Amino acid sequence: MSRVIGIDLGTTNSCVSVVENGQSTVIPNSGGYKTTPSMFGISQDGKRLVGHLAKRQAITNARNTIFAAKRLIGRRFDDPEVQKSIDLCPYEIVRGPNEDPRIKVGGKTFTCPEISGIILREMKRVAEEYLSETVQEAVITVPAYFNDTQRQCTKDAGKIAGLEVLRIINEPTAAALSYGMNRQGDEKIAVYDLGGGTFDISILEMSDGVIEVLATSGNTFLGGEDFDRRIVQHLVEWFEESEGMDLRGDTMALQRLKDASEKAKCDLSMRDVVEINLPFIASDSEGPRHLNYELTRENLENLVHDVVEGTLKSVEQCCVDAGVQAQDIDQIVLVGGQTRMPLVQKRVTEHFGKRPHKGVNPDEVVGLGAAVQAAALLDADNDMLLLDVTPLSLGIGTYGGHFARLIDRNTTVPVSKGHIFTTTRDDQSAVKIRVLQGESDMANENDLLGEFVLSGIRPAPKGEPEVEVSFDIDANGIVSVSARDLATGKEQSITVSSTGTLSDSEIDEIIEEHDLYEVQIKD
Amino acid sequence: MADDRDLKEQVLVLATGCDTTQLDLSAPEGYLLSRIDGATAWRFLREIGGIPPEEVDACLGRWLAEGVLEVVSRPVASETSAPNKETAAATSSAETSESTPAAEAKAEPEQPTESTTAFIAPAIDESELDGALDIDEEVQRRILEFEASLGRPYHELLGIAAGSDPKVVKRAYFKLSKEFHPDRYFRKQIGGYAERLDRIFKKVLEAHEILSDPELCKVENQTATDAASAGPPSDVVAAATIPLADAASNEGASSSSAKPAQARPLTKLERLKQRMPFKINHAAIAERRARADEIFRAAQNSQQAGRLQEAEASLRIAITFDPGRAEFKEALGSLRIAAAGARATQLLAKPSERMSSAELLEALRLLEDVLPYRPHDPELNERAARVCLQLTKLDDAEEYAETLLLRSPEYSPAHTLLGRIHRERGDMDQAVRAFEMALKFDEEDLEARRALASVRIGARDAARGGDS
Numbered sequence: 009m010s011r012v013i014g015i016d017l018g019t020t021n022s023c024v025s026v027v028e029n030g031q032s033t034v035i036p037n038s039g040g041y042k043t044t045p046s047m048f049g050i051s052q053d054g055k056r057l058v059g060h061l062a063k064r065q066a067i068t069n070a071r072n073t074i075f076a077a078k079r080l081i082g083r084r085f086d087d088p089e090v091q092k093s094i095d096l097c098p099y100e101i102v103r104g105p106n107e108d109p110r111i112k113v114g115g116k117t118f119t120c121p122e123i124s125g126i127i128l129r130e131m132k133r134v135a136e137e138y139l140s141e142t143v144q145e146a147v148i149t150v151p152a153y154f155n156d157t158q159r160q161c162t163k164d165a166g167k168i169a170g171l172e173v174l175r176i177i178n179e180p181t182a183a184a185l186s187y188g189m190n191r192q193g194d195e196k197i198a199v200y201d202l203g204g205g206t207f208d209i210s211i212l213e214m215s216d217g218v219i220e221v222l223a224t225s226g227n228t229f230l231g232g233e234d235f236d237r238r239i240v241q242h243l244v245e246w247f248e249e250s251e252g253m254d255l256r257g258d259t260m261a262l263q264r265l266k267d268a269s270e271k272a273k274c275d276l277s278m279r280d281v282v283e284i285n286l287p288f289i290a291s292d293s294e295g296p297r298h299l300n301y302e303l304t305r306e307n308l309e310n311l312v313h314d315v316v317e318g319t320l321k322s323v324e325q326c327c328v329d330a331g332v333q334a335q336d337i338d339q340i341v342l343v344g345g346q347t348r349m350p351l352v353q354k355r356v357t358e359h360f361g362k363r364p365h366k367g368v369n370p371d372e373v374v375g376l377g378a379a380v381q382a383a384a385l386l387d388a389d390n391d392m393l394l395l396d397v398t399p400l401s402l403g404i405g406t407y408g409g410h411f412a413r414l415i416d417r418n419t420t421v422p423v424s425k426g427h428i429f430t431t432t433r434d435d436q437s438a439v440k441i442r443v444l445q446g447e448s449d450m451a452n453e454n455d456l457l458g459e460f461v462l463s464g465i466r467p468a469p470k471g472e473p474e475v476e477v478s479f480d481i482d483a484n485g486i487v488s489v490s491a492r493d494l495a496t497g498k499e500q501s502i503t504v505s506s507t508g509t510l511s512d513s514e515i516d517e518i519i520e521e522h523d524l525y526e527v528q529i530k531d
Numbered sequence: 532m533a534d535d536r537d538l539k540e541q542v543l544v545l546a547t548g549c550d551t552t553q554l555d556l557s558a559p560e561g562y563l564l565s566r567i568d569g570a571t572a573w574r575f576l577r578e579i580g581g582i583p584p585e586e587v588d589a590c591l592g593r594w595l596a597e598g599v600l601e602v603v604s605r606p607v608a609s610e611t612s613a614p615n616k617e618t619a620a621a622t623s624s625a626e627t628s629e630s631t632p633a634a635e636a637k638a639e640p641e642q643p644t645e646s647t648t649a650f651i652a653p654a655i656d657e658s659e660l661d662g663a664l665d666i667d668e669e670v671q672r673r674i675l676e677f678e679a680s681l682g683r684p685y686h687e688l689l690g691i692a693a694g695s696d697p698k699v700v701k702r703a704y705f706k707l708s709k710e711f712h713p714d715r716y717f718r719k720q721i722g723g724y725a726e727r728l729d730r731i732f733k734k735v736l737e738a739h740e741i742l743s744d745p746e747l748c749k750v751e752n753q754t755a756t757d758a759a760s761a762g763p764p765s766d767v768v769a770a771a772t773i774p775l776a777d778a779a780s781n782e783g784a785s786s787s788s789a790k791p792a793q794a795r796p797l798t799k800l801e802r803l804k805q806r807m808p809f810k811i812n813h814a815a816i817a818e819r820r821a822r823a824d825e826i827f828r829a830a831q832n833s834q835q836a837g838r839l840q841e842a843e844a845s846l847r848i849a850i851t852f853d854p855g856r857a858e859f860k861e862a863l864g865s866l867r868i869a870a871a872g873a874r875a876t877q878l879l880a881k882p883s884e885r886m887s888s889a890e891l892l893e894a895l896r897l898l899e900d901v902l903p904y905r906p907h908d909p910e911l912n913e914r915a916a917r918v919c920l921q922l923t924k925l926d927d928a929e930e931y932a933e934t935l936l937l938r939s940p941e942y943s944p945a946h947t948l949l950g951r952i953h954r955e956r957g958d959m960d961q962a963v964r965a966f967e968m969a970l971k972f973d974e975e976d977l978e979a980r981r982a983l984a985s986v987r988i989g990a991r992d993a994a995r996g997g998d999s
Contacts, residue, residue: 213701215702218709385717386718393708394714408854409853409854422729450819450852483712483729
């Protein structure tokens with residue numbers, strides 16, 4: 009049997025791992041790097057480039073190089089996140105026929121699952137080269153906040169890459185699995201994940217290899233980029249004060265400031281002071297102006313202090329949800345490059361009253377965890393068990409447009425839950441069951457997964473008939489919903505299959521096309 | 532006496548005529564005694580949790596010797612070897628008798644109930660064992676047994692004492708998860724055991740959920756206590772042995788030993804209600820309602836000030852905040868009619884014959900926007916019919932004209948319009964009939980008169996042409 013890999017499909021970088029002889033290992037690519045940029049580009053002469061090759065030509069070929077496609081996957085074109093990307097990304101994002109965002113590079117339009125598929129195919133290739141055997145199956149990680157469509161699209165991406173996706177698991181859960189492998193005893197683990205654009209905190213409980221998610225919380229609009237923005241803002245204000253010039257309208261200058269700020273931020277994790285040097289940042293009648301600024305670590309910490317405090321608020325909320333005190337946490341696992349910042353580590357240490365776990369690399373821990381889950385499922389020697397959870401609440405729409413939640417988010421699966429509902433009108437003979445997913449109390453703000461009608465209810469005054477609606481999620485996350493009239497025993501049910509933004513035939517077409525392409529490059 | 536192993540398979544029952552009130556029982560002993568129902572095998576009594584198996588053995592042995600208990604000749608439950616079929620929905624499938632051991636100790640255990648009320652089926656159907664599966668027969672046996680006894684009280688299911696500490700609950704839950712979680716057999720050939728594992732794990736999960744939540748636990752205990760206090764104390768045992776199927780259908784079902792005053796087992800609905808208070812966030816909804824009202828008032832102000840677009844935007848937001856309110860939707864409807872109507876009137880100030888096709892299309896779009904709100908409005912339908920005729924969308928035009936005629940059957944311009952539609956389509960007979968109708972209601976209708984004349988002349992010409 010061929011081996012199963014774990015892939016951390018990241019916004020900026022991806023990472024592939026495998027469990028060998030009971031040890032999880034990150035697989036380096038042919039360049040020796042343990043992570044591969046999640047980038048795809050088409051060069052001027054029409055060559056398709058992935059990973060480091062794509063990144064290398066990104067600056068000279070910005071319009072035809074795709075990055076951060078994960079921000080778009082599984083969203084609708086009108087989604088604010090997509091609109092934001094349209095403003096920020098140098099490549100062209102167009103409206104697809106399924107109202108999905110598509111990316112136009114090199115004169116060809118790509119769907120988002122296709123782009124992710126190309127990156128997954130690259131990760132598959134990296135693994136195959138290292139293992140010297142073909143790989144057909146994988147466990148892939150996604151952010152905890154991903155909804156059903158985004159997860160399904162990620163699965164579709166795997167299919168496009170020629171991988172069967174055994175499971176999609178949450179990134180923080182994967183981090184905890186990686187930490188928990190080969191560990192005994194009872195522990196409560198907090199996974200603090202501060203990435204580029206989002207912040208996630210999860211609290212998990214582990215005992216003898218069984219891992220259960222207690223709670224997750226976070227902020228999808230808070231991340232490392234906020235740190236950069238604060239530095240840019242500070243520099244712009246300082247420049248205005250000292251030079252009397254406003255750089256806010258100058259996009260070129262702002263882009264340079266942003267790059268320099270990000271670099272300074274990273275450098276300040278190792279050093280106490282960095283010099284930001286941007287010659288010819290602007291010019292006026294008196295000639296060119298240069299920006300020259302010394303940024304100290306203390307300086308930076310003052311600028312971003314409240315952002316870090318913001319993450320700790322989420323941590324507190326998560327502790328409340330999990331029903332634990334901060335000091336009950338036994339281990340803190342840090343994920344994401346931004347957690348390298350000394351201030352973050354210091355505040356996390358202070359908050360929990362103990363130092364974060366040192367043994368894991370924040371860039372690799374998620375991919376490793378995906379491999380651990382693959383081994384846990386298929387490897388008889390692996391004794392780990394992840395009690396996975398459903399990512400979003402499930403329920404039905406009720407009278408007045410409300411959302412009646414039957415299964416809360418983060419409920420362990422497989423699970424089944426039911427409740428009794430009734431009619432709203434006298435002699436009502438049928439009820440419509442609208443199956444919804446989401447966190448809003450308003451039905452129409454949640455995603456409609458499917459609907460069906462239970463008819464043949466005996467005439468009765470309103471509120472009298474009893475219709476039992478039950479939700480059932482199996483171990484593979486497949487949701488089925490049934491409604492039964494308790495008086496007549498009549499029953500109707502529906503199995504909700506999650507759909508991505510592409511139809512099966514579209515996926516098959518893409519696979520065929522990519523297979524053709526594979527042949528082409530071999531010629 | 533049979534050897535020890537056989538004895539463990541035996542089912543025990545209270546000896547007839549034994550007065551349990553005379554016994555000096557400790558709390559755990561009382562609880563143990565309450566679990567003796569003439570259906571549960573010794574072996575299972577050892578597993579009820581909270582009492583070490585050795586103590587159970589000692590205690591049962593002593594009672595047997597003292598004549599408090601006797602052995603039922605044959606394990607009754609083998610007759611009910613089919614496990615209780617649970618519906619997937621049954622979040623609260625098990626009746627529980629989980630009150631404090633002390634309370635149970637006072638309760639006088641009843642005479643054995645009839646075999647049909649047995650809820651534990653310790654004997655398993657050996658034919659279910661399948662050596663061809665990727666799963667040891669021993670494990671299969673364990674799964675079958677566990678599944679057959681899913682009706683046990685939650686703490687017994689987890690193998691812990693009633694009222695255990697959440698940490699103990701969690702440990703037991705993890706231990707059973709490791710045994711029964713479907714992922715443990717991922718991709719294995721396990722046949723029907725996949726469904727069994729699914730059922731077992733869901734039940735274990737449920738037990739964990741209830742027992743680790745003090746609130747839910749209280750409801751659970753309350754359920755049991757209510758059942759106990761409503762009837763004679765002896766009913767605790769009986770209530771615990773109501774088969775699931777009966778509890779679900781709730782047709783006055785109970786054990787055949789039912790006494791007139793027996794505690795009614797809670798209906799499924801009642802249990803569900805107690806178990807899961809409806810999870811609607813009323814505070815949040817009230818807040819949103821208030822916000823919706825506020826926005827709605829702002830929209831009305833905008834509308835009065837003539838800022839229709841602004842009013843429309845506000846109304847849409849109000850509807851988002853409170854989608855259930857019909858008045859918001861009505862307001863939006865009439866607002867859109869007002870807005871689209873104003874523009875349509877402006878467009879249609881020109882006779883539709885002189886409009887450019889772009890203008891016609893815009894007018895049609897506006898009308899189609901508005902019509903759903905007032906599907907029978909004669910004026911709107913007439914305009915729509917005229918525009919469609921101009922655009923040679925004859926089927927649509929006919930539909931609008933017919934709708935118009937439904938409301939105002941004696942309105943001659945409508946008949947004329949219909950006639951023109953038929954003429955355009957080349958259906959001269961229909962056209963003539965329509966024009967004649969128009970003239971019937973209004974002899975002065977010039978348009979109809981002319982049209983009728985031209986159709987007749989055309990028909991005559993055609994006929995002559997045909998002759999020559």
